[in-house]
Amino acid sequence: xxxxxxxxLIGLLMTFPxxxxxxxxxxxxxxxxxxxxxxxxxxxxxxxxxxxxEAAIAEAQLPDxxxxxxxxxxxxxxxxxxxxxxxxxxxxxxxVMQEMVRPEKRQAAANRMQAESEQWRLERAAEVxxxxxxxxxxxxxxxxTALRSTLYGRIAAELAAERKVASQKIATGAVAxxxxxxxxxxxxxxxxxxxxxxxxxxxARAQLSRWLxxxxxRPLPEALSDETEALMRSASPADISLxxxxxLAVRRQAEQVASFEAQRAxxxxxxxxxxxVMYGHRLEDRADLVSFQIAVPLQLDQAKRQDxxxxxxxxxxxxxxxxxxxxxxxxxxxxxAVRADSKAAQARLLEHEERLIPAxxxxxxxxxxxxxxxxxxxxxxxxxxxxxxxxxxxxVMIEAELLRTAIRxxxxxxxxx
Numbered sequence: 421x422x423x424x425x426x427x428x429l430i431g432l433l434m435t436f437p438x439x440x441x442x443x444x445x446x447x448x449x450x451x452x453x454x455x456x457x458x459x460x461x462x463x464x465x466x467x468x469x470x471x472x473x474e475a476a477i478a479e480a481q482l483p484d485x486x487x488x489x490x491x492x493x494x495x496x497x498x499x500x501x502x503x504x505x506x507x508x509x510x511x512x513x514x515x516v517m518q519e520m521v522r523p524e525k526r527q528a529a530a531n532r533m534q535a536e537s538e539q540w541r542l543e544r545a546a547e548v549x550x551x552x553x554x555x556x557x558x559x560x561x562x563x564x565t566a567l568r569s570t571l572y573g574r575i576a577a578e579l580a581a582e583r584k585v586a587s588q589k590i591a592t593g594a595v596a597x598x599x600x601x602x603x604x605x606x607x608x609x610x611x612x613x614x615x616x617x618x619x620x621x622x623x624a625r626a627q628l629s630r631w632l633x634x635x636x637x638r639p640l641p642e643a644l645s646d647e648t649e650a651l652m653r654s655a656s657p658a659d660i661s662l663x664x665x666x667x668l669a670v671r672r673q674a675e676q677v678a679s680f681e682a683q684r685a686x687x688x689x690x691x692x693x694x695x696x697v698m699y700g701h702r703l704e705d706r707a708d709l710v711s712f713q714i715a716v717p718l719q720l721d722q723a724k725r726q727d728x729x730x731x732x733x734x735x736x737x738x739x740x741x742x743x744x745x746x747x748x749x750x751x752x753x754x755x756x757a758v759r760a761d762s763k764a765a766q767a768r769l770l771e772h773e774e775r776l777i778p779a780x781x782x783x784x785x786x787x788x789x790x791x792x793x794x795x796x797x798x799x800x801x802x803x804x805x806x807x808x809x810x811x812x813x814x815x816v817m818i819e820a821e822l823l824r825t826a827i828r829x830x831x832x833x834x835x836x837x
Contacts, residue, residue: 446638448559455555455631456548465544472537480530488515492700505703515698515711525687532680539673546666553831555631557824562628563640564820565621568813572614575809579607579802586798599798606802610809644819662751664834671744678740682733689726691717751832758828765822772815780804780811 456462493509500506583603590597628636662668693716700709719726787804790796 444638445641446559446632446635447641448556451555451559451628451632452552454635455551458631458633458635459547459551462544462547462551465540465547469537469540469544472533472540476530476533476537479533480526482521482526483519486517486519488517488696488698489513508702508706511700511702511706511709513698513700515696517694517696519692519694521692522687522690525684525692528680528684528687532677532684535673535676535680539670539677542666542670542673546670549666549831549834551631553827555628556827558624558628558631558636559640560820560823560827562621562624562636564816565617565624566640567816569614569617569621571809571813571816572610572617575805576607576610576614579603579610583607602799603802606806644823662748662755662832665751665832667747667751668744671740671747675737675740675744678733678737682730682737685726685730685733688729689719689722691719693717754828755832758825758832762822762825762829765818765825768818769815769822772811772818777808777811777815780808784808 490513491504492511492513493507495501495503495507495510504510504512583600586603587600590600625636693714695714696712698711700711702708784801784804784807787796787801791798791801
C-alpha cells in the first residue's frame, strides 16, 4: 500500500509543470533583489510620504472662510413673538468670517509636514537595507542547514552500506558483534542528526519565504559563488564612517521635524486674529445694517501657556538629538562587534583549513590503512570518520558565520563588493 501511495504521489506531482524560474539556482544577490521587490511593507512608506507632502500644501493655506446665516433681535414674547416685521431691531443676517493665521505659523506647519514626508522616504531607505540584510541572513541559514543535511545524509548512507558489508563478515570472524553494535549506535546518531538538520533546513526555507515567497524553495548553490566570497572579503577592518547610514539619516530628519514643531510653537507666541463682516436686512422701510469686527486672542498668561508649549517642543528637539547620538553609538558598537566576530571566524576558518581538517583526514586514512593491515579494529576507522565528519560540519558552520558577519558589515557600512 505504501508503494502504491508513493507511485500515486509521484504521478500527481508530474501533472504540475515546473517553470524554468523555479528550477534556477537562487543566488545571494538575487535573494536581495527579490526580497525588495516582494515586500508590500515598503509601499507603506511611499503612501505615508505622499500623504505628508499633500498635508504640507494644505498647512500653508489660510483656513476656509466661514459663512454665517442667522436672525437677530427676534421677539419671543408678547403678541409680536416670532414675528420678523414688527420690531425695529429684528433683521436677517448674512456674514463671512475669516481667521487670519500668521504666515510664519503656516509656513512652520508646512515645513514640518514636508520634513515628515522626507523622514518617511528615509525610513523606506532604511527598511530596504534591513530587508536586504534579513533576507540574506535567512538565505545563509537555508544554505548552511541544506549543506549539513546533505552531509549527514551522505555519511548515513555510507555507514548503512558499511554496516551491511560488516554484518556479512561476522560469520568469518573478521568483524566482531560488538563492532556491529558500535556501528549501529553511530548510524542511529547520524540519522538523528540528519533528521534534525532536515527539519532545520525546512524551517530555514520557511523563514526565507517570509522575504521571497515561493522563490525561497528554489535550489540553492552547492558551493559559495565568487560574488559571495568577495562579499566575505569586503568586511575589512578599515576605518569606515557611519555618517551615511540610513538609520542615522532617519534620526537626523526626526530632529528636523522636531525643530519645525518648535518653530511653530514659537510662532504661537504671537496671536492670530480674525475678521468678520455681516449684512443685516430689515423689513419694510427700515434701513439695512452692516457690521464689521476684528477678534484677537488675549494671551493673558503667556508664561504658563505659549511659553510652556515652546519649552515642550524644545525639549522634544533635544530628545531627538539624544536619540540620534544613541543610535550612532549603537551602530559603532555593532560595527566593532562585527569586526571582532569576523576576525575570530577568519582565524577559526584558517585553523580548520590548515590544521584540523587535514589532521582529521590523515587520521581517517591511517585508521583505514591500519584496519586493512589488521593492526587496528574497524571501530577505529569509524571513530576517525566521526572526527572527520565533525570537522567538516564545523567548517560549514564557521564558513556560514563568516558570511553572516560580512552581511552585517555590509548593512552597517553600505560597502558592497
